[in-house]
Amino acid sequence: MINSSQIVDIIKNYDIKNINIGVLGSHSALEVMDGAVDESIRTVCICQKGRETPYLRFKRLSNNVLILDKFIDMINPEFQKKLRNLNVLMISHRSFSVYIGYDNIENNFLIPIFGNRHLLRAEERTAPKNQYYLLSKSKIKHPQLHKPQDISGPSIVKVQEAKRKLERAFFFVNSYNDYLQKTETKIKNGLISRIDLESAIIEEYIIGTYFNFNFFYSPLRNDLEFLGIERRLQTNLNDFTTSLTAKQQLELDIELQNIEIGHTPASIRESMLEKVFELGDKFVNTVNQEYPPGLIGPFSLQSIVTKDLDIYVYDVSFRVPGNPILSTTSPYTKYYYGTTFGVGRRIAMEIKEAISSDRIKDIVT
Numbered sequence: 001m002i003n004s005s006q007i008v009d010i011i012k013n014y015d016i017k018n019i020n021i022g023v024l025g026s027h028s029a030l031e032v033m034d035g036a037v038d039e040s041i042r043t044v045c046i047c048q049k050g051r052e053t054p055y056l057r058f059k060r061l062s063n064n065v066l067i068l069d070k071f072i073d074m075i076n077p078e079f080q081k082k083l084r085n086l087n088v089l090m091i092s093h094r095s096f097s098v099y100i101g102y103d104n105i106e107n108n109f110l111i112p113i114f115g116n117r118h119l120l121r122a123e124e125r126t127a128p129k130n131q132y133y134l135l136s137k138s139k140i141k142h143p144q145l146h147k148p149q150d151i152s153g154p155s156i157v158k159v160q161e162a163k164r165k166l167e168r169a170f171f172f173v174n175s176y177n178d179y180l181q182k183t184e185t186k187i188k189n190g191l192i193s194r195i196d197l198e199s200a201i202i203e204e205y206i207i208g209t210y211f212n213f214n215f216f217y218s219p220l221r222n223d224l225e226f227l228g229i230e231r232r233l234q235t236n237l238n239d240f241t242t243s244l245t246a247k248q249q250l251e252l253d254i255e256l257q258n259i260e261i262g263h264t265p266a267s268i269r270e271s272m273l274e275k276v277f278e279l280g281d282k283f284v285n286t287v288n289q290e291y292p293p294g295l296i297g298p299f300s301l302q303s304i305v306t307k308d309l310d311i312y313v314y315d316v317s318f319r320v321p322g323n324p325i326l327s328t329t330s331p332y333t334k335y336y337y338g339t340t341f342g343v344g345r346r347i348a349m350e351i352k353e354a355i356s357s358d359r360i361k362d363i364v365t
Contacts, residue, residue, distance in 0.1 A: 007112050019088075021088075021348065024099065029045055084110075089114050148176055154204070214229065224281060
């Protein structure tokens, strides 16, 4: 496992005044690079052949576009040497975790990563000290977990898609028989596999309004910031449920897949902000104890607010949570800094502060 002394040794050989922010060309790369450029930091975008077009067309954002046959080729020692020669600090996002893999990130990727590389795995519900463990330890409410035979009301099944490993095939069930029928249909149609179903998670379905609460923890300032809220657009769910009447929906036999395809902004009423900050503070305190050196940078608590104004967290992101909409719509960053910006710029600001205060080793692993 890569340890802190190895990363510190690499940083010692970096030209800190000429840092490049590196990002895998997928998920939230544009947001990350936009924030870097706004803070006058150079960028490196690592693309997979055939998926480089956006990163070449938005010419302002990337100083270097490096194209590989496959994302996993980033692990090649010669390519890693090239990144180190460019003084790259890597930014993690969901695609980075999926395509490079936790084992490689923790053991083979000898590039400084902004944030805690050993925390990324906790996002997976099958990991030992996973997000459920951390939420429970924080005394934060989350949906109860069910075994298939215990389903007795509205529940959501979270399972990996069979073909697209970046996507999770969420679907709703009401009973054990409903679960059996729907899983068999989805396996038959090739949407999920029987093997992946064995590690699926079944949660109670909480009725309420969902908010993705996006935070940023700065170890340099020992401070938690609430950056803002966004919500997800999902195909083929959102416009199906908003453009058709209930009668029309019942008449159509359409498989809903809940695939995230976009984002919309949101805010929350001011009297709820105390609960939002309490939520973030409790989570940071727990993670800092359980996963030293703790939280570094952005994380998201994807939540449901019930009619009783209780907050239930149903998912956690321990890295850049693909939400570019914050950069133009969040009033909360303006309350802190007098201007509206997103997660990418906040990361770049932290890196600049670490460089100027000679504390870069405190924000990378």
